[in-house]
Amino acid sequence: MENMSLEDLNRGFDEVTTEDLSLVEMDQLVTKFAMARNEYEIRKKELSTFFAEEVEATALRLQAALEKAGKKSYKVDGLGTISLVHKQTVTTPKTVEEKRQLFNYILDSYGQDVLDSMVSINHNTLNSFYNAEAERAEDKAMFHLPGLGSPVVRTETRFTKQRSK
Numbered sequence: 001m002e003n004m005s006l007e008d009l010n011r012g013f014d015e016v017t018t019e020d021l022s023l024v025e026m027d028q029l030v031t032k033f034a035m036a037r038n039e040y041e042i043r044k045k046e047l048s049t050f051f052a053e054e055v056e057a058t059a060l061r062l063q064a065a066l067e068k069a070g071k072k073s074y075k076v077d078g079l080g081t082i083s084l085v086h087k088q089t090v091t092t093p094k095t096v097e098e099k100r101q102l103f104n105y106i107l108d109s110y111g112q113d114v115l116d117s118m119v120s121i122n123h124n125t126l127n128s129f130y131n132a133e134a135e136r137a138e139d140k141a142m143f144h145l146p147g148l149g150s151p152v153v154r155t156e157t158r159f160t161k162q163r164s165k
Contacts, residue, residue: 034161 021029066074066084073083093099106115121129130145137143144150 062082063084073081075081093102103115106118133145134140134143
C-alpha cells in the first residue's frame with residue numbers, strides 16, 4: 001500500500017457510500033485520507049508563504065515608490081487606489097499585572113459597561129475553561145456556565161499519524 005498513488009487509491013472511492021467496507025478497503029481509504037491531507041498541508045503552507053512573501057515584497061516596493069514620488073496614494077482606474085496609511089498600534093498586555101493595570105484604568109475612567117465590552121476570551125481558552133469546569137461539576141448533565149449557551153457537539157474526522165520508532 002505504501003507505493004500507491006492518490007490516483008490508485010481514488011479508484012472505487014469516488015462517491016460517498018454507506019456500503020460496508022472490507023478491512024483492506026478501509027486501510028486504503030485511511031491511507032488516501034492521510035496522503036491527501038499531507039499534500040494539502042504542504043501545498044497550503046507553500047502557497048501561503050509564497051503569496052505572503054510576494055505581497056510583502058510588492059507592498060515594500062510600492063511604499064518606496066510612493067515615498068520617492070512624494071505621493072500619499074496612487075489610483076489605477078478600474079482597479080483601485082494604493083495608499084500609505086500611518087497607524088499607531090500597541091500590543092495587548094502580556095502579564096496579569098499589566099492586564100489589571102489596564103482594566104483598572106478603563107474601569108475607573110469609563111465604568112463597568114465599557115470594561116465588559118473590551119474584555120474578551122480567546123475561543124480555545126474559553127472551551128478549555130468550560131471543559132475543566134464541566135469535568136468538576138457534580139451534576140454533569142445539568143452543568144451550565146452563566147452567559148454561555150448550551151455546547152454544540154460537532155463530529156469531525158481526525159487523523160493521527162503513527163509515530164516512527
